[in-house]
Amino acid sequence: MILSDTRILEEIEKQTIKIEKIKHKFLSEEELNSIDNWQLALGETNQPINLLTLLWCCKEAMFKWFGDGGIDFKDHLKIEKINWEGERGIAHCKVIKEKRIDLTVELLFIKGNCLAWVVTEK
Numbered sequence: 001m002i003l004s005d006t007r008i009l010e011e012i013e014k015q016t017i018k019i020e021k022i023k024h025k026f027l028s029e030e031e032l033n034s035i036d037n038w039q040l041a042l043g044e045t046n047q048p049i050n051l052l053t054l055l056w057c058c059k060e061a062m063f064k065w066f067g068d069g070g071i072d073f074k075d076h077l078k079i080e081k082i083n084w085e086g087e088r089g090i091a092h093c094k095v096i097k098e099k100r101i102d103l104t105v106e107l108l109f110i111k112g113n114c115l116a117w118v119v120t121e122k
């Protein structure tokens with residue numbers, strides 16, 4: 001139990017090949033064009049499926065954080081930049097609905113799963 005003025009929302013996803021078939025439904029054209037660069041930054045040892053699952057997980061965490069519905073993953077949830085360090089990453093993101101809200105989403109690969117979480121003040 002967390003007793004503070006901090007809001008934490010997380011998402012965990014099992015890595016699966018199915019994500020390849022739906023990437024066009026949740027990634028914008030800019031994000032699709034960034035996949036190769038993000039993959040290189042992540043490292044050669046990780047499969048593209050890992051990255052796609054991580055991107056989905058990141059957007060799911062943002063969606064849960066926003067919590068107001070009416071969100072289009074491609075149009076309203078944007079991943080601008082990802083910094084990697086080993087199996088961990090930090091995604092610099094934004095939610096664009098009525099106004100722009102900048103978010104930092106932390107990312108982690110753990111035992112065949114992707115974990116993403118957003119921590120903000122209430």
